[in-house]
Amino acid sequence: MPTTPPPRRIAALIVAAGRGVRAGGGLPKQYRIVGGRTVLAHSAALFLGHPRVEHVAVVIHPDDEALYREAVAGIRGLLPPVMGGATRQASVRAGLEALASHAPDAVLIHDAVRPFATGDLVTRVIEALSTNRAVLAASPVADTLKRGDAEGFVADTVSREGLFAAETPQGFHLDVILDAHRRAAAAGVEVTDDAALAEWAGIPVRLVAGARSNIKLTSQEDIAVADRRLQGEALLEAGETRVGTGYDVHPFTDGDAVWLGGIRIPHEKTLAGHSDADVALHALTDALLGAIAEGDIGSHFPPSDQQWRGASSDRFLAHAVGLVTARGGRIVNLDLAIIAEAPKIGPHRDAMRARIAEIAGISTGRVAVKATTNEKLGFVGRREGIAAIATATIRLPFES
Numbered sequence: 462m463p464t465t466p467p468p469r470r471i472a473a474l475i476v477a478a479g480r481g482v483r484a485g486g487g488l489p490k491q492y493r494i495v496g497g498r499t500v501l502a503h504s505a506a507l508f509l510g511h512p513r514v515e516h517v518a519v520v521i522h523p524d525d526e527a528l529y530r531e532a533v534a535g536i537r538g539l540l541p542p543v544m545g546g547a548t549r550q551a552s553v554r555a556g557l558e559a560l561a562s563h564a565p566d567a568v569l570i571h572d573a574v575r576p577f578a579t580g581d582l583v584t585r586v587i588e589a590l591s592t593n594r595a596v597l598a599a600s601p602v603a604d605t606l607k608r609g610d611a612e613g614f615v616a617d618t619v620s621r622e623g624l625f626a627a628e629t630p631q632g633f634h635l636d637v638i639l640d641a642h643r644r645a646a647a648a649g650v651e652v653t654d655d656a657a658l659a660e661w662a663g664i665p666v667r668l669v670a671g672a673r674s675n676i677k678l679t680s681q682e683d684i685a686v687a688d689r690r691l692q693g694e695a696l697l698e699a700g701e702t703r704v705g706t707g708y709d710v711h712p713f714t715d716g717d718a719v720w721l722g723g724i725r726i727p728h729e730k731t732l733a734g735h736s737d738a739d740v741a742l743h744a745l746t747d748a749l750l751g752a753i754a755e756g757d758i759g760s761h762f763p764p765s766d767q768q769w770r771g772a773s774s775d776r777f778l779a780h781a782v783g784l785v786t787a788r789g790g791r792i793v794n795l796d797l798a799i800i801a802e803a804p805k806i807g808p809h810r811d812a813m814r815a816r817i818a819e820i821a822g823i824s825t826g827r828v829a830v831k832a833t834t835n836e837k838l839g840f841v842g843r844r845e846g847i848a849a850i851a852t853a854t855i856r857l858p859f860e861s
């Protein structure tokens with residue numbers, strides 16, 4: 462059990478001062494773009510977005526100051542970068558010395574080049590720090606392990622029983638790990654991770670479940686795989702675009718006004734229909750239903766059903782909007798064309814756009830209302846009725 466109380470103030474230290482020799486040199490791998498942003502930006506975002514992490518510092522190579530500035534442009538909340546050393550261990554020590562002035566109780570040490578660590582993993586490490594001074598995220602080794610000989614043959618098979626692959630973040634009470642690093646440096650002890658230094662210092666290291674997906678980008682192939690994986694995840698998050706169309710017609714009958722686009726327009730006739738006969742809202746309703754492949758207005762509001770007699774058509778459109786939002790979707794835009802010899806639509810266009818936007822819960826800028834005559838051709842041209850055509854574009858969470 463720890464001799465110190467559970468840590469309250471937690472800092473993250475991201476080491477990013479390596480040269481990436483195994484990935485082929487050139488641009489260090491922490492500055493390569495995967496899934497649309499640098500590897501380092503993915504790692505920084507994880508800790509900056511975690512509610513328990515108060516400070517985040519990055520250790521960089523002195524040659525990389527310009528690369529670093531570019532990689533974190535637009536990212537807020539990072540402490541000034543710390544200059545690293547020739548080895549990972551030296552870089553961590555430099556970072557810990559710098560963090561000490563902020564006096565966190567505990568520190569989470571993370572490789573910049575592990576962009577797949579998750580908030581849940583960070584939380585697991587933090588929670589284990591309540592009762593342990595050193596915590597290691599690790600996954601049981603799943604492959605059969607072989608030791609090779611100098612000639613390139615298998616010397617023997619190594620039991621994987623009880624073996625774990627160490628990951629980051631690794632969490633420590635700050636005083637414990639800083640002391641271990643200082644003493645190891647003085648003693649010339651060099652290891653590949655910070656848990657190994659805690660072990661060397663005689664501190665029990667608690668294992669918590671890591672994730673096999675939390676890979677360290679080591680080779681060029683790792684970077685290419687990470688890019689494909691993150692792009693795939695981004696596509697899934699972005700969802701998909703759907704488009705639907707709607708068409709409706711209503712004939713004129715005796716009356717003194719028409720309902721069009723949710724607006725009452727005085728006219729020498731009215732439109733006949735089971736409901737208020739608002740062709741524009743009916744076409745928009747069908748366009749939305751088409752975008753989600755949910756039948757048509759008649760299947761949701763059958764003309765045989767007396768409850769819809771004289772109904773105000775904003776209810777139909779609102780229903781279709783509700784079906785879209787219930788599926789986690791949102792409306793990108795609605796485009797409406799009204800085909801009528803009369804009444805004139807122009808004077809009412811803005812009022813219609815505002816009303817449709819209100820019903821759909823979107824801004825007016827996402828609603829277009831256009832009008833045309835039918836050049837005196839056909840039933841519209843003979844002033845026997847009004848037609849409307851609508852297109853709806855929506856975004857839905859991706860479905861297979």
Ligand SMILES: Nc1ccn([C@@H]2O[C@H](COP(=O)(O)OP(=O)(O)OP(=O)(O)O)[C@@H](O)[C@H]2O)c(=O)n1
Binds near residue numbers: 548
């Ligand atoms: N002197 C060093 C060496 C490594 N690291 C960091 O430690 C993490 C894990 O190291 P590794 O994968 O070995 O990275 P590189 O040292 O860059 O790779 P290589 O050994 O292939 O050069 C990386 O985020 C790396 O930037 C560091 O901060 N300082």
Ligand SMILES: C[C@](O)(CO)[C@H](O)COP(=O)(O)O
Binds near residue numbers: 572626627628653
């Ligand atoms: C710390 C580490 O990520 C644990 O697996 C790893 O040891 C660092 O990378 P390196 O290749 O050993 O430097």
